[in-house]
Amino acid sequence: MSADSHTGVSVLSIFVSFAKIGAVLIGGGYAMLPLLEDEIVRRKKWATSEEITDYFALAQLLPGVIAINTAMLVGNRLRGIWGNLAASLGVVSVPFALIGAYAVAYSQMHEYPVVMKVLQGVRPAVAGMMLAMGWNMSRKAVKGVWGTLFVLAVAAIVVAWDPPLVLFILAAVAAGIVWNACAVRKGGAA
Amino acid sequence: MIRLVGTIFCSFFKIGLFTLGGGLAIVSLVQQEMLARGWLTNAEFLDILGIAQMTPGPIGVNTATFVGYRVAALQGAGVWAALAVSLVATLSVTLPSVLGVHFGGGWFNRNRERPVVRRVFAILRPLVAGFVTAAGVTLTLEVFPHLAFGVRECVNAGVFAITAMLVLTKRFSPLWGLLLGAVVGIVLL
Numbered sequence: 001m002s003a004d005s006h007t008g009v010s011v012l013s014i015f016v017s018f019a020k021i022g023a024v025l026i027g028g029g030y031a032m033l034p035l036l037e038d039e040i041v042r043r044k045k046w047a048t049s050e051e052i053t054d055y056f057a058l059a060q061l062l063p064g065v066i067a068i069n070t071a072m073l074v075g076n077r078l079r080g081i082w083g084n085l086a087a088s089l090g091v092v093s094v095p096f097a098l099i100g101a102y103a104v105a106y107s108q109m110h111e112y113p114v115v116m117k118v119l120q121g122v123r124p125a126v127a128g129m130m131l132a133m134g135w136n137m138s139r140k141a142v143k144g145v146w147g148t149l150f151v152l153a154v155a156a157i158v159v160a161w162d163p164p165l166v167l168f169i170l171a172a173v174a175a176g177i178v179w180n181a182c183a184v185r186k187g188g189a190a
Numbered sequence: 191m192i193r194l195v196g197t198i199f200c201s202f203f204k205i206g207l208f209t210l211g212g213g214l215a216i217v218s219l220v221q222q223e224m225l226a227r228g229w230l231t232n233a234e235f236l237d238i239l240g241i242a243q244m245t246p247g248p249i250g251v252n253t254a255t256f257v258g259y260r261v262a263a264l265q266g267a268g269v270w271a272a273l274a275v276s277l278v279a280t281l282s283v284t285l286p287s288v289l290g291v292h293f294g295g296g297w298f299n300r301n302r303e304r305p306v307v308r309r310v311f312a313i314l315r316p317l318v319a320g321f322v323t324a325a326g327v328t329l330t331l332e333v334f335p336h337l338a339f340g341v342r343e344c345v346n347a348g349v350f351a352i353t354a355m356l357v358l359t360k361r362f363s364p365l366w367g368l369l370l371g372a373v374v375g376i377v378l379l
Binding site: 024026029030038068077104119134135147165166180183 | 263280288299305306318323327328330346350353354373
């Protein structure tokens with residue numbers, strides 16, 4: 001793995017960057033992509049936007065929580081197994097502290113007023129961030145009306161029926177393999 | 191207590207191992223496991239899920255953290271012992287990822303230029319764009335459940351639009367939008 005790792009990035013800075021991402025990761029794994037784009041691509045320039053998107057897609061194919069898988073894939077790319085551990089521990093560090101504090105307080109009081117207010121206020125921002133990110137991603141991933149319609153159709157089906165996403169992913173892998181086989185038979189290997 | 195830690199480790203390791211494809215797949219796995227073992231009632235689970243969704247961090251991991259603490263506390267553990275059990279639950283749900291990422295990520299880095307991999311990812315990318323859009327739509331519908339024009343709705347819509355513009359223009363960090371939302375939450379909501 002070390003052959004394709006950056007060596008200039010310190011394990012500590014990987015941990016700090018992913019701790020920052022974990023601290024503002026609100027609304028589930030899919031909210032992670034805009035945060036990675038901001039911290040890893042735009043600010044640190046540790047990876048390209050395409051690499052991040054590919055790792056995020058690959059994360060869905062591997063067992064485990066998507067945000068953790070993505071963090072580990074990026075960390076792994078930067079510093080091998082140590083980068084992997086630093087990134088994943090970074091992502092869970094702040095949430096663990098918050099949940100731990102909340103769990104201890106849970107028996108005494110059943111509310112957490114200030115934190116709840118902050119979280120209520122942040123939710124519309126996360127919603128806007130994710131919709132805009134979906135738009136940015138589809139602009140990059142597809143060309144033309146049909147591609148955009150494909151993205152919108154996927155989104156509509158997921159919103160309306162909430163099917164297991166792994167079925168889509170397995171279908172996409174199968175379709176890619178069939179597409180490749182057809183292309184190879186026609187003679188255009190790449 | 192040692193036996194409890196062992197069972198918690200196995201339980202959450204299994205949950206991490208069989209979670210595939212994201213979304214809230216992991217949540218239903220945790221729910222089944224907790225109810226089957228009699229560790230939590232359904233009402234307690236829904237309570238914990240609400241908190242896990244509101245707190246920053248991956249929802250699956252947050253749920254594991256909270257459930258680990260609660261289960262240990264209900265069995266009579268003290269605060270620090272329960273926190274230790276909660277740490278075990280957190281780490282064991284992430285452990286399967288280490289193996290998957292080490293081998294899967296290595297394979298991907300070696301083979302990403304192969305035509306078949308490029309074609310699979312050419313289809314996966316728009317698919318994931320659809321997933322992200324869907325998550326955004328779902329959250330938007332939760333934040334704005336019905337059309338209304340009160341102060342609160344207008345302020346939320348402003349925070350929503352500003353953050354979306356930050357991401358669309360890519361000039362500034364979306365964190366400013368999240369910070370604005372936090373300030374608005376404290377001052378107005």
